[in-house]
Amino acid sequence: MAVAGEMSGVRRGDAPATPRVSSEWVVTSGVVTFVAWLTLIPLGFLVWQSFMTPQTAARAQQFTLANYIEAYTSPETFSLFVNSVQFASGTAVFALVLGTLLAWMSERTNTPFKSVFYATSIIPLVVPGILFVVSWIMLASPKIGLFNLILRNLFDTDYTFFDVYSMSGMIVVDGLHYAPIAFLLMTAAFRSMDPSLEESALMSGASTLQIAWRITLRLAWPAVAASFLILFIRSIESFEVPALLGLPVGIQVFTSSIYDAIHRYPSNVGLASAYALTLLVITSGGIWFQARIGSQGNKYSTVTGKGFRPRVIDLGRWRYVTAAIFLLYALFAIAMPFFILVWSSLQRFYSVPSWAALKNVTLRSYQSIISYPNVSGAVWNSMVLSLSSATLVMLLTAVLAWIVLRTRIRGRWMLDNMASLPMVMPGLVLGLAIMICYLTVGGGIYGTIWILLIAYVTRFLPYGMRYNTTSMLQIHKELEESAAMSGASWLQSFWHIVLPLLKPGLLAGWIYVVVVSVRELSSSILLYSPGSEVVSVIIWELWQNGQYVELSAFGVMLIATLFVFTLVAQAIGRRYGIKET
Amino acid sequence: MLSVKALFTEYQTPKGPPVKAAQDVTFEVPKGKFFTLLGPSGCGKTTTLRSIAGLERPVSGDIEVNGNLVYSSSRGIFVPPNRRNFGMVFQSYAIWPHMTVFANAAFPLEVRKNRPNKQQIKDKVMSVLHAVGLDHLAEREATKLSGGQQQRLALARALVMEPELLLLDEPLSNLDAKLRDKMRFELKRIQRDLGITTIYVTHDQGEALALSHEIAVMNEGRVVQIGPPRAIYERPKTKFVADFIGTTNFIDGDVRGFDETAKRWRVDTPLGQILVESDGTLKLGGKASISIRPEDVELQEAPLSGSPTDNHLSGVVDQRIFLGDFVDLEVKVGNYLLRSRAHPSLRTPIGEKINVRMNPEKCLAIEDDGGLKEVA
Ligand SMILES: Nc1ncnc2c1ncn2[C@@H]1O[C@H](COP(=O)(O)OP(=O)(O)OP(=O)(O)O)[C@@H](O)[C@H]1O
Numbered sequence A: 001m002a003v004a005g006e007m008s009g010v011r012r013g014d015a016p017a018t019p020r021v022s023s024e025w026v027v028t029s030g031v032v033t034f035v036a037w038l039t040l041i042p043l044g045f046l047v048w049q050s051f052m053t054p055q056t057a058a059r060a061q062q063f064t065l066a067n068y069i070e071a072y073t074s075p076e077t078f079s080l081f082v083n084s085v086q087f088a089s090g091t092a093v094f095a096l097v098l099g100t101l102l103a104w105m106s107e108r109t110n111t112p113f114k115s116v117f118y119a120t121s122i123i124p125l126v127v128p129g130i131l132f133v134v135s136w137i138m139l140a141s142p143k144i145g146l147f148n149l150i151l152r153n154l155f156d157t158d159y160t161f162f163d164v165y166s167m168s169g170m171i172v173v174d175g176l177h178y179a180p181i182a183f184l185l186m187t188a189a190f191r192s193m194d195p196s197l198e199e200s201a202l203m204s205g206a207s208t209l210q211i212a213w214r215i216t217l218r219l220a221w222p223a224v225a226a227s228f229l230i231l232f233i234r235s236i237e238s239f240e241v242p243a244l245l246g247l248p249v250g251i252q253v254f255t256s257s258i259y260d261a262i263h264r265y266p267s268n269v270g271l272a273s274a275y276a277l278t279l280l281v282i283t284s285g286g287i288w289f290q291a292r293i294g295s296q297g298n299k300y301s302t303v304t305g306k307g308f309r310p311r312v313i314d315l316g317r318w319r320y321v322t323a324a325i326f327l328l329y330a331l332f333a334i335a336m337p338f339f340i341l342v343w344s345s346l347q348r349f350y351s352v353p354s355w356a357a358l359k360n361v362t363l364r365s366y367q368s369i370i371s372y373p374n375v376s377g378a379v380w381n382s383m384v385l386s387l388s389s390a391t392l393v394m395l396l397t398a399v400l401a402w403i404v405l406r407t408r409i410r411g412r413w414m415l416d417n418m419a420s421l422p423m424v425m426p427g428l429v430l431g432l433a434i435m436i437c438y439l440t441v442g443g444g445i446y447g448t449i450w451i452l453l454i455a456y457v458t459r460f461l462p463y464g465m466r467y468n469t470t471s472m473l474q475i476h477k478e479l480e481e482s483a484a485m486s487g488a489s490w491l492q493s494f495w496h497i498v499l500p501l502l503k504p505g506l507l508a509g510w511i512y513v514v515v516v517s518v519r520e521l522s523s524s525i526l527l528y529s530p531g532s533e534v535v536s537v538i539i540w541e542l543w544q545n546g547q548y549v550e551l552s553a554f555g556v557m558l559i560a561t562l563f564v565f566t567l568v569a570q571a572i573g574r575r576y577g578i579k580e581t
Numbered sequence B: 001m002l003s004v005k006a007l008f009t010e011y012q013t014p015k016g017p018p019v020k021a022a023q024d025v026t027f028e029v030p031k032g033k034f035f036t037l038l039g040p041s042g043c044g045k046t047t048t049l050r051s052i053a054g055l056e057r058p059v060s061g062d063i064e065v066n067g068n069l070v071y072s073s074s075r076g077i078f079v080p081p082n083r084r085n086f087g088m089v090f091q092s093y094a095i096w097p098h099m100t101v102f103a104n105a106a107f108p109l110e111v112r113k114n115r116p117n118k119q120q121i122k123d124k125v126m127s128v129l130h131a132v133g134l135d136h137l138a139e140r141e142a143t144k145l146s147g148g149q150q151q152r153l154a155l156a157r158a159l160v161m162e163p164e165l166l167l168l169d170e171p172l173s174n175l176d177a178k179l180r181d182k183m184r185f186e187l188k189r190i191q192r193d194l195g196i197t198t199i200y201v202t203h204d205q206g207e208a209l210a211l212s213h214e215i216a217v218m219n220e221g222r223v224v225q226i227g228p229p230r231a232i233y234e235r236p237k238t239k240f241v242a243d244f245i246g247t248t249n250f251i252d253g254d255v256r257g258f259d260e261t262a263k264r265w266r267v268d269t270p271l272g273q274i275l276v277e278s279d280g281t282l283k284l285g286g287k288a289s290i291s292i293r294p295e296d297v298e299l300q301e302a303p304l305s306g307s308p309t310d311n312h313l314s315g316v317v318d319q320r321i322f323l324g325d326f327v328d329l330e331v332k333v334g335n336y337l338l339r340s341r342a343h344p345s346l347r348t349p350i351g352e353k354i355n356v357r358m359n360p361e362k363c364l365a366i367e368d369d370g371g372l373k374e375v376a
């Protein structure tokens, strides 16, 4: 009863609640401290380091502005900036156009087979970025790329048709990989649109194209702009594509420069930090804009709630064209990349698909990868890390979301911002910040698997926050209050009422965090050490060593595992009455 | 003008059989008339309207407008909705939030094949906006309009294309009560001034009675009765219609014979034997279902002067509710509770005896189709 009294006291909020030591208080303050420690401290170290000279055996660190001077005065920085923006906006536009087209086709037209759109078009989300890039190198590199070889044979020239090692190559590969995100965002936008807005245009005599252009797309404009920014941020942060496709031909972007600055000898962490902070400013700007559009978007929010009848447009013969577009997408984003990986995994040494090479098919690479040193350790590490980080993230953010939405504790908006902060931190930047932090304050964590766990939990905090806030908003406050009135303590009501009701969101978020943790490369690449490798790092190493067939075998097994995991987890979720989100 | 013949529309459902939303719907609307589809929620009004619009593709039937078939299953004709030139106002108004008031209303002209020039568009749009009283708001953002103004704008947008047919789906249901009354008159005035053939969908019987030249009452996908408002109200054909339009007393009884002097049927009921009006469906010895409106149940304390062709009964006041301009009473006659609506000057207290007179002309023998089912 004491707790119930205090809780309602806090809710009504005007009178300052007498601070009593209750489980609610302990949990709340513990969580706040923990989140601050996760997100704010490393950021502080990053800023500090960017003003310091490199530490050497001979000299201690000193305050300096040299890092910024070097970062901003070198002529390369300008091209770095131009490259980054060009790459990120190119990727965002490409992914957005493709994703919006696919979403429109699947939500608004009678394109054949569109029922399989949704399921297939999100498959690329499960595929780790580095594997996608590697498979595209096998498909479209000038020397060994399958597409080039086929076309050269066909036209009997040695012209290079596709060059994946170029700005446009980078944009296409990253854009194809991110198109599903645009697809999901735009599908949601189209679904929340009142169909009668389009129907009244139809009754006004407008044609299909006029409706799509003048009504549907304009109404979805806030969603288009927000999606563009999300995709822009994602691609300016992306590491795999610039590292694998850009670096070999000298196309530098921020992420690859950060990596370069750390891995050159002697490594220059200060310079990397200066780059990282610049990148941070760009992504923060993007997120800020996106939040602004989001709040403006309410103006257009057209959900009316009265009997939606999603009407499909009869495209007539054009529906074969749209079906072909979808098929092409599935071919280039799913089928071909997977095919080339499987093919390469069945070879002794990498060779382009041909009848001759078909005779050499062997499973040897699978044998050798299993016995490869570190592989079993890395698989174990990845499994432990992804399961525990997903569980931690979801539980932690459940408490956070509860505090933000359900209490009147002063400064809770800060908590919300703190938990969303990692969203603006590219993986590489976060990895760098954490690296500096634990190299300096130590505690023996650096060099162990724990530092990876910290990185993952921090990095995926915003995702957990989003899943939990969404589902928390749907739980009526009175359900909790009646638990308190029944005499339950705060902990009891949180455990028995709130968490079970959050279950659908918790499970969906948990699956998502598991998958992205397994794929995580850009933080891990800075934080792993011998003994704490994870699967994505193994793939990276295999690539550096030129062990393409082993890499492919490993990749095929990894993709298959992730795919099966997602299916099984969703099936379990459905059995317990949890709807897909 | 509009003729709908044997229209069937179904919805496919992912699981289970298709929903039969409109079945064998047939009606004719003469030019310039206001025709209303009336019925409870889920009876298929919207479906019928959308089938006329072309937004839904029927399973079978014919729809003809001005002598042109826009849909015919037998001849394989389906004119797409954007070629039909029908104006439609949706329940949610469907005002495009990214456009100004003017741009919303101008849209149908701008997407035309033979698009008028800028000045012509402007003149036309402004005159329509003037007609609905929105001309002073032309440059305002459409989202900054009140509910009633949005409703007018939706109407203006439907009218600007000079449609052959105006289709309205519960256009007043999102407005508050006062505004609804006002817009009701407005709608009627505009419709009459323009002389435009209008199909109106509503579940509000008051609205239907007030606005329409003719009403089609629908139930479970079928049209139950078509007629002018007065006929629908005064001479409902079935229990469902009587129940849905206004309130009524239902009395079941057995047919005893035909009274030659009164030219009415005699029916034994829980009230006693009464004389009833019938259009010929009653049979000697059969069952009868009788409807009488509360306002046709006359009450008085003084003894009634006897006439053998009238229904005279006596009962006891069981319940009374004062409602300002009238009182509602329940009178126990035999063991039947008869509802009556009387002038507030009637002050008989509960438990007192009272005399009841029911004009046999108002005691209607109707078809028992199960009446109005309560919908969740
Ligand atoms: N898109 C659809 N898919 C499946 N069934 C539908 C669909 N639209 C309507 N129905 C069903 O068809 C029947 C008739 O619906 P309709 O919308 O025509 O009713 P209505 O008379 O307009 O009702 P209301 O007054 O509630 O608007 C209902 O049983 C409804 O559930």
Ligand SMILES: [Mg+2]
Binding pocket: B045, B046, B047
């Ligand atoms: Mg309806």
